[in-house]
Amino acid sequence: MKRPTPTLVLSALILALLAWYFWPASPAPESTSASTPSAPASPSQISNPPSPIPAPPPAPAERSPLADSLNSPRTTLRADLRVVADLLDTFRTNFPRDGNPVGTNAEITAVLTGKNKLRLALIPPDHPAVSRTTGELLDRWGTPFFFHAESGTRMTLTSAGPDKKLHTPDDETFTP
Secondary structure, eight states, X not given: OOOXXXXXXXXXXXXXXXXXXXXXXXXXXXXXXXXXXXXXXOTTTSOOOOOOXXXXXXXXXXXXXXXXXXXXXXXXXXXXXXXXXXXXXXXXXXXXXXXXXXXXXHHHHHHHBTOSTTOEESSOTTOTTBOTTXXXXXXXXXXXXXXXXXXXXXXXXXXXXXXXXXXXXXXXEEOO
């Protein structure tokens, strides 16, 4: 058997010293002296896990200027019906799977004023054409528009006209 060379022994010794020097120290054992046992930690000393960040409040409904000219004295009833038709068309564009909003005038108006899954207000809830008491969309004489869904994407709109009665000669109907 061959004897190790002094260079090999010296290299092994240097490696052992480096390993000992850079090896992480183990934690010191706890003292077993007869000192007073420590009191349990007070609630203020216990680190509480961070509380979850509260969800932000729902964002306000996004406002659209589409209905700004609705029932304006500078426009006509026909123009008002066109504005309402444009609001419905914009709704269908933003909700292609839903088609027309459905229900009563108040239910359709609620959807158009932001009570939808995108919170998109195509007409502001405080618009003068929205009744404060019934939530219905009103024509320029204060009578609720009549919505009649012809299909999922086609809606006929009717205003009762100046006499405020549906199905009379002064009614104005618009079918896009």
